[in-house]
Amino acid sequence: MKDGETPLSGTFACVGTQTSLTFQAGKATFPLKHGQSITIQGIPAGVTYEVTEAEANMDGYEMTSTNATGTIQKDIAATAAFTNTKVPSGTLTVTKTVSGNGVQPADRNKEWGFTVTMKHGETPLEGKFDCEGTQTSLSFNANGHADVRLKHGESITIQGIPAGVTYTVTEDMADLDGFKTTSTGATGTIQEGKAVTAAFTNTKNGDVTGTGEDTGAGTGEDTGAGTPVPQTGDADSPGLWLFLLALSAMGLTAVFLRAKRAPGRRRP
Known part of the structure; x- marks a missing residue:
């Protein structure tokens, strides 16, 4: 007052x-x-x-x-x-699913925003409704709008919506960050005693193709891999070189001793 x-x-x-x-x-x-x-x-x-x-x-x-x-x-x-x-009423459930082989763990923990709009004829539906799921109640403003946030696998069910009310659910970040957004039941009319569902799925698929390079593996093609090549020796083996060096030294010693023992010639 x-x-x-x-x-x-x-x-x-x-x-x-x-x-x-x-x-x-x-x-x-x-x-x-x-x-x-x-x-x-x-x-x-x-x-x-x-x-x-x-x-x-x-x-x-x-x-x-x-x-x-x-x-x-x-x-x-x-x-x-x-x-x-x-008044006769029904319920509206909004669900969120994130799928695809390109999805990261952070994508499944992300909260995705939605706007729910309801009208009774041409009049925006204003008021507070009991809910089940991620929250216990949801308030619609004078424009008939309410905001909802859901993660992967979550849902919210809005209860006690008067029959005949029309609704529209939109995802705020649809088709962003590499995701393709699809939905079913995103618009409709509340029916007496009926439960309707607006289901949203965001899909991201990564590049699963290979390089296309053919290595011949598994094709039966003989690449020569594994075929033994005869070896004549190992030039990098130090033992072999030491053996040859010792053998040469022994040969030189034998020649020297033989030359020393041989009698010398006299000059005429």
């Missing part, structure tokens, strides 16, 4: 579910069950008010209201009436 542009603060006497209600910075909260009411007394004339339901359009209920905003008139009782009507 506001008095002009000034938020109204203070405690006011009440009749109904509680005896008083305190406003701070122009706001106060209170719960009501079916058939209950609360009457706030002593509000100055000229004060403007706005009443909102915190859980509007949740759990398959559709909320309508009358006189939810207005101005307090002297000696006139104003009534803000809220009605929640249970």
